[in-house]
């Protein structure tokens with residue numbers, strides 16, 4: 010018996026709704042087996058992963074805190090992905106955004122000017138964008154694959170970060186820890202809910218979602234990007250400039266990642282430190298795809314992935330799961346999602362011999 | 366006939382959403398018969414073939430094979446019974462050789478398969494080199510590979526969906542010889558075509574479909590093309606009275622010694638092409654596909670940029686360096702020969718496909734899409750050009766081939782262009798619609814549009830053009846006056862015997 014994939018004549022609506030649910034169920038089943046094989050209490054692990062985050066206001070606010078950068082970056086990336094522009098190195102743009110924003114409080118630690126915070130965000134946005142546009146230039150000029158270039162530039166960004174933290178930007182009174190001075194109050198994002206760490210970067214992310222929605226679903230630019238992704242030859246026929254799509258896709262992705270990076274140092278971290286490379290840029294790729302590259306879907310998926318993040322933290326503590334197991338859980342989710350997503354446009358067929 | 370029919374359908378129905386594509390169809394196919402299925406675009410011909418080949422399943426009705434009822438859940442079921450099908454869009458891998466392509470579907474050692482391919486080729490006039498790479502083959506040869514691949518499974522019934530609409534005339538003759546040999550061998554053949562003369566020449570039975578129902582069963586040899594057409598469309602064929610063209614006006618498109626190197630090994634290099642097109646005239650480019658037609662069309666449309674701006678002039682401006690959008694702004698419109706993926710985005714609705722080239726028609730306000738304008742435009746296009754579809758929200762990929770062609774042509778005509786380039790205007794379009802399209806082109810000409818038509822169909826070119834060129838191996842013949850030249854002369858240019 011052979012399995013075959015047959016293209017459906019039109020996208021299946023049922024599968025469109027069922028795919029995410031099925032992916033979640035399959036992920037849970039697979040990780041149950043996995044956790045059990047690790048000798049952990051699988052039920053407790055799933056409870057911690059999926060339910061704990063909702064059981065207290067504080068852990069829920071932590072979910073919202075994680076959600077902000079994921080949502081912001083994923084919205085930016087999805088714009089490029091829909092035009093077949095694959096920016097895999099948002100992590101690098103995120104770091105560069107954090108670096109550029111940090112420059113201000115590092116060089117003016119007592120700077121008491123009111124524009125400090127807006128300038129930091131603007132620096133971060135610009136830095137992330139320019140960093141991504143290097144890949145756009147290489148792709149449009151020399152045809153270099155943006156997948157490789159952005160990924161490698163993410164590795165370079167980490168090294169720049171290390172250099173600055175170990176050298177010129179190290180806090181002289183920081184006991185030799187690789188980190189900058191603590192930022193002054195006017196370099197910090199306002200907190201959204203008292204008693205939590207959730208800050209207004211969540212608002213940035215939601216505004217970005219509205220922007221992405223309007224652009225991708227209702228604006229001609231978004232239409233051009235979608236056309237370039239669905240049928241490149243139709244885009245050529247219509248005369249939509251392919252290089253422009255690359256510049257736009259990478260530029261917006263870098264911009265969003267840069268703002269997220271700036272918000273990270275001006276938010277929960279309060280200084281530039283190594284742990285700024287926490288993998289938001291890579292996780293956002295998962296978020297974008299799990300959300301079906303749709304601006305509304307991404308809001309839901311960024312929430313879901315944040316729940317798993319926070320749940321993962323509590324699972325490592327309360328159920329004793331290793332960090333790697335939490336990462337496997339996230340990987341499984343993407344894997345099953347992409348698998349079930351295929352069913353929207355394809356159906357499975359079993360090739361059996363039938364009697365004539 | 367006393368023995369049961371090889372294939373019998375009884376009250377077979379199939380519905381797609383709101384479209385009843387097939388309704389209570391009865392059909393009998395006998396061994397040794399070439400059975401035509403004809404009908405307008407969207408009549409349900411391809412759908413019916415997909416039901417017989419197991420690609421789709423009927424909602425109701427019965428299918429009998431040699432008198433026994435069968436259920437075909439997938440094409441392999443049909444193949445086991447002895448049904449083979451060649452789709453209109455070929456499914457060969459260009460980077461593989463003929464044998465490799467065949468061995469993907471048929472078990473066996475490559476050497477043995479190659480021998481079998483050669484044998485079948487000799488037997489049925491399907492000669493093709495088993496070791497040739499597919500990308501080097503002409504359309505006709507690729508089709509032979511597809512047919513051979515079916516024949517290797519020893520089918521008793523062969524389905525051919527519009528096999529001739531992409532073939533140059535010489536290849537059509539060869540195909541017919543092959544089909545007659547297969548028929549003499551006792552095979553049954555289901556043959557779909559919009560060319561009624563072909564059907565009259567080749568087929569012994571014809572089932573006529575209209576709106577998803579069988580409206581007639583005739584012996585096509587006893588009817589003339591006109592009465593067959595009447596059966597198909599359900600009314601008299603309109604008589605086309607052609608108005609003689611007025612003297613042409615000012616020049617609108619000009620090619621000046623246009624040369625362009627081929628982009629890949631499989632392309633054609635264009636050399637020193639000169640052409641003038643004026644307001645109020647239709648100029649035709651004849652020739653067999655693959656002689657530079659695609660390259661020339663892409664250069665004129667702007668999808669490929671010319672090497673020098675002055676090589677192409679539109680409305681008196683040098684445009685060789687401009688892209689398609691800039692050329693459209695000057696009043697240029699273009700209908701490409703590939704509909705899906707180039708002229709239209711399959712996954713998008715018709716309304717969104719209007720936006721592809723008609724966005725300049727107040728469909729945008731500050732860059733935002735005005736859905737109401739977009740839909741109104743699409744609806745007008747559907748009505749004016751008789752596109753059979755549930756409405757502006759239907760996906761382009763779900764339309765029948767001919768109806769999508771009508772939509773794209775209609776969209777470009779509605780742009781009111783000053784200059785228009787049309788590639789293969791009536792490929793796969795039924796004769797009623799083809800007549801309507803030609804008349805529409807003549808109307809546009811009379812309103813002063815300058816039209817360049819690239820077509821393989823000589824009759825069509827002679828019917829609407831006042832001047833003809835022939836493209837052969839990247840060279841364009843001088844302009845020939847359509848009233849003075851003959852098909853024979855054009856034919857000599859087509860094979861390179863005259864220059």
Ligand SMILES: Nc1ncnc2c1ncn2[C@@H]1O[C@H](COP(=O)(O)OP(=O)(O)OP(=O)(O)O)[C@@H](O)[C@H]1O
Pocket residue numbers: 018019381382384385386404405406407408409410411412413753754763764765766767768793795
């Ligand atoms: N997958 C599909 N989804 C929705 N509607 C479809 C689908 N396939 C076909 N149809 C509709 O069914 C009808 C019959 O289509 P079909 O392709 O069988 O026509 P046809 O006779 O082969 O036409 P043509 O000569 O243009 O190829 C059309 O109205 C078409 O829009």
Ligand SMILES: [Mg+2]
Pocket residue numbers: 410411412765766
């Ligand atoms: Mg068809």
